[in-house]
Amino acid sequence: MAEKFKVLYYVNQFFGQIGGEDKAGMEPMYKEETVGPAMGFNSSLKGEGEVIGTLICGDNYFNENKEEALEYILKVIKDNNPDIVVTGPAFNAGRYGMACAEIAKAVVKELNIPVVSGMYIENPGLDVCKDIAIVAETSDSAAGMRKALPVMANLVRKIAKGEELGLPEEEGYIPQGKRLTVFAEKRGSQRAVEMLLARLNDEEFQTELPMPVFDTVDPAPAIKDLSKATIALVTSGGMVPLGNPDRIQSASAQKWGKYDVSSRDALTGEYCTIHGGFDPVYANELPDRVAPLDILKELEKEGYIGKAFEYFYTTTGTGTSVGNSVKFGTEIGKELKEAGVDGVILTST
Incomplete structure (x- = not known):
């Protein structure tokens, strides 16, 4: 009987059965057992491989202490020497997805061990790792767990056994953007004409080079008289009151904040950035560099605009999914x- 291949599994605090958001700050730990989805995944391997242990880490801890978390996780993986590593599935959970992605990238690059993960197509972690790891396409919530695990297990079995994967649509993983040379029965010109005829006749066809689909937004009508307009300030630069009272995430934001600035002439002094995607030194030195409330209030005093809206809106843009945005x-x-706001100044970083 062939020797079973070894799998090491990674999950967050929730799927690791430690706790919910209250345990999101937990440091990474390792259990020499199958925990949470690792149990169902292990069954899907059909005896050809086995999960030798489960790594668990809080979503907040990983994203706020990435270097320390990766140091521990990579050491555990190196010490246990699995044939393949599995992370997730993270579905559309942003922080979890980023952790799965960063681990996948580090494991492949630093340890040269293949990684399989699972994510929803809009998970912000996908772009971080899809070119280096195999990511099974999942639904946007954990309700799709039963469908995701067998797909991931099948991918793991093939990779661990050295078998070549089929096309993404056949195997259930998200395309990596790689173009491979394959032999086809018909030359390109004939295939192109057949696709064109099918399209003209409203018949089904499949393009060989899918094009990205971009959202289009019609511009709003111009403001006729700024001197009578109410203008609001919104930012994805992560500017929040000192202490971040609403606990907005520094990356892969799950919420936005709203703060009363009616009595303020500037953000400086009581605001700071919690954004995890840029050096905050200059932004914290003068928060209005990111969200220019000071200039907006000056324009109000000068009569250039009618009024600066009394509330200021903020979130972080880095890693935040399109869906959440x-x-x-x-x-x-x-x-x-x-x-009754007439216009918005939207700033980013």
Whole structure:
């Protein structure tokens, strides 16, 4: 009987059965057993391989202490010498996805061990690792766990046994953007004409080179009279009151904040950035560099604009999923429209 290949599994604090958001700050730990989804995954290996242990780390801890977390995780993996590492599935959880992605990237690059993960197509972690790890496409929530694990296990079995993977749509993983040379029965010109004819006849066809789809937004009508307009300030630069009272995430944001600035002439003094994607020194020195409330208030005093809106909106953009970005924009926009705001100054970093 062939020797079983060894799998080491990574999960966050929730799927590691440690706790929820209250345990998101836990440091990484290792258990020589199958925990959470690692149990179902192990069963899906059908006896050809086995999960030898489970790494668990809090989402907040990993994203706020990446170097320390990776140092521990890589040491555990190196000491146990698995044939393959599995992270997730993270579905559409941003912080979890970023942790899975960063671990995958580090394991492949530094230890030369293959990694399989699972994510929803809009997870911000996907772009970090899809070119270096195999990422199974999952639903956006843990409700898709039962479907995700067998797909991931099948990918792991093939990779661990040295078998060549089929096309992404056949195997259930997200395309890596690689173009491979393959032999086809028909030359390119014939395939192109057949696709064109199928399209003209409203028949099904599959393009050989999918193009990215970009959202289009029609510009709002111009403000007719700025001197009577109410202008709001919104930023993805992570500017928050000192202490970050609403605990907005420094990356892969899951929420936005709203703060009363009606009595302030500037953010400087009581605000700072919690953004994890840039050096905060100069932003913290003068927060209005990122979110220029000071200039907006000056324009109000000069009569150039009618009024600076009394509330300031903020979140962090780094690693935040497209889905959450759309959600935040819709929610904030609804509030601003209902409040009679005429225009918005939206700043980023």
